[in-house]
Amino acid sequence: MMKERQLLHDLRGLxxxxxxxxxxxxxxxxxxxxxxxxxxDTLLGPLYVAWNTQxxxxxxxxxxxxxxxxxFRAVVTAAExxxxxxxxxxxx
Numbered sequence: 001m002m003k004e005r006q007l008l009h010d011l012r013g014l015x016x017x018x019x020x021x022x023x024x025x026x027x028x029x030x031x032x033x034x035x036x037x038x039x040x041d042t043l044l045g046p047l048y049v050a051w052n053t054q055x056x057x058x059x060x061x062x063x064x065x066x067x068x069x070x071x072f073r074a075v076v077t078a079a080e081x082x083x084x085x086x087x088x089x090x091x092x
Contacts, residue, residue, distance in 0.1 A: 035076075037068065048072075 028034040035057050037050040048068040050058040058075060062068040 035072070037065075037072070039065070 025034065032053045035050045035052045037048055037058075040047050040049050045061065048058075048060050048062055048065070049056060050072055058072050060068055060071060062071060
């Protein structure tokens, strides 16, 4: 009985543990779910283009890579939120 309580206590404690920085990126890359991007010189001017195994995921004109990454994260976060709402079962 004592071992079960200790196990339960330890499992609850895992909720307080934070993964080291970079774990998410490593997992996403190993599953080929991450996006890569490059700055391309086009007829429209310089464009940041992001892609993944599914194809092109974003094309944006931003002044620098930091702003591109910030805007890209915002778009991805918004898309994930839309997907969550769209996939929730209806209350019928």
